[in-house]
Amino acid sequence: MNLLYNPWPWYVAGPLIALTMFILLYAGKKFGMSSNLTTMCSIGGAGKYSDYFKFDWKSQRWNLIVVVGAIIGGFIASQYMSDNTVKINPEVAQQLSNDYGIESAGEAYLPTELFASEQLTNPFVLVILILGGFLVGFGARYAGGCTSGHAISGLSNLQLPSLIAVIGFFIGGLVMIHLLFPLIFS
Amino acid sequence: MKYLSYLTIGIFFGIIMYKSEAASWFRIYEMFQFGSFHMYGIIGSALVIGVIGVQIIKKYNIKAIGGTEMNLHPKKKGVTNYLIGGIIFGLGWALAGACPGPMYVLAGAGYYSILVVIAGALLGTFVYGVVKNKLPH
Numbered sequence A: 001m002n003l004l005y006n007p008w009p010w011y012v013a014g015p016l017i018a019l020t021m022f023i024l025l026y027a028g029k030k031f032g033m034s035s036n037l038t039t040m041c042s043i044g045g046a047g048k049y050s051d052y053f054k055f056d057w058k059s060q061r062w063n064l065i066v067v068v069g070a071i072i073g074g075f076i077a078s079q080y081m082s083d084n085t086v087k088i089n090p091e092v093a094q095q096l097s098n099d100y101g102i103e104s105a106g107e108a109y110l111p112t113e114l115f116a117s118e119q120l121t122n123p124f125v126l127v128i129l130i131l132g133g134f135l136v137g138f139g140a141r142y143a144g145g146c147t148s149g150h151a152i153s154g155l156s157n158l159q160l161p162s163l164i165a166v167i168g169f170f171i172g173g174l175v176m177i178h179l180l181f182p183l184i185f186s
Numbered sequence B: 001m002k003y004l005s006y007l008t009i010g011i012f013f014g015i016i017m018y019k020s021e022a023a024s025w026f027r028i029y030e031m032f033q034f035g036s037f038h039m040y041g042i043i044g045s046a047l048v049i050g051v052i053g054v055q056i057i058k059k060y061n062i063k064a065i066g067g068t069e070m071n072l073h074p075k076k077k078g079v080t081n082y083l084i085g086g087i088i089f090g091l092g093w094a095l096a097g098a099c100p101g102p103m104y105v106l107a108g109a110g111y112y113s114i115l116v117v118i119a120g121a122l123l124g125t126f127v128y129g130v131v132k133n134k135l136p137h
Helices: A010-026 A035-043 A057-080 A090-100 A117-121 A123-143 A147-156 A160-185 B002-019 B025-032 B038-059 B080-096 B100-108 B114-134
Strands: none
Touching: A010 A147, A010 B002, A010 B038, A035 A057, A035 A123, A035 B114, A057 B002, A057 B100, A090 A160, A090 B025, A117 A123, A123 A160, A123 B080, A123 B100, A123 B114, A147 A160, A147 B038, A147 B100, A160 B025, A160 B080, B002 B100, B025 B038, B025 B080, B080 B114, B100 B114
C-alpha cells in the first residue's frame, strides 16, 4: 500500500504522462490542457468581443470532460492516496523560509502563506494569485500551448516552435524566481 | 460511453499530477532553483518515451481509433509569439506554481484559492483573444 500512498517518483510519473498523451492521440485527440480556457471563454460568451472565441465549442467537449476527470482525480488522490505534504530539497525549503518567510515546505502540498483560504482576504495574496493566473492564461494563448501542449505533445513530435516556447517557459520561470521573487516577497 | 473514457483519462491524469507532486507550488519553485532532479525527470522521461512513441507511430503509420490520422500536425512556424508568449507563461507558472492542467487537479483536491488563479487564467485568455491582432506574432 505504501507504493500507492507515497509520492510517485519521476520515473513512474513521466511514463504515465506519456501514456496519457498516447491514449488521447489514439482517441484522435491531442493532449493540451490550456485550450480548455479558450473553450470556457467561448461558452461564457467571449465571442461577442473577439472572433478568436467564435468556434464550435461543442467540438471541445471531450477536453472539458478530461478537466472534470482531473478534478475528480485531484479529489481522489488528495483524500485517499496522500498525506498532502511535499518534501522538497531541505536547502530550498530553508531558503524559502529565510528569504521569504514561507515556512510551510514539508508540511503542506501548497504554501499555506499563499493558498490557505484565510489568505484570500489579504490583498497582496489576492494580487499574486490573479496575476499568476493571468500570465499563465495570456502566455499560454500567445505561445499557442502550455506545458502539456508544447513541452510534452509538441516536443514529442519534434516541433521547433514548441522548443522555442519551452525555452521561453524556462526563461520566464527563472526570471520570476531569481529576479522578481526577491522584489515581490521580501 | 465515449465520454466515460475521457472522464477516466482525466481521473488518471489528475491522480498522476497530484501524486507526482507536479501540481505542487513547492516542486515548481524547487525546479527553477535547480534544487532537485524530480521535475526534470518527469518531463524528461515523458519526453523520451513521447519522442520514441511518435516516431514509431509515424514509421508504421499507426492510425487513431476508427482509422483516422493521428492528431500530429506540425505547429505553425514562427519565433516571436512562441518566445514572448512562452516567457509570459513561465513568469505566471513560477508565480502561481501551477500550469493549466494541475489547476483543475488542485481545485478537486480542495485548495479553493486556486479558483482565483483559474479566474485569472480565464481573464488572461480573454484579454489575449481581444488584443491578439495588435500583438506581434
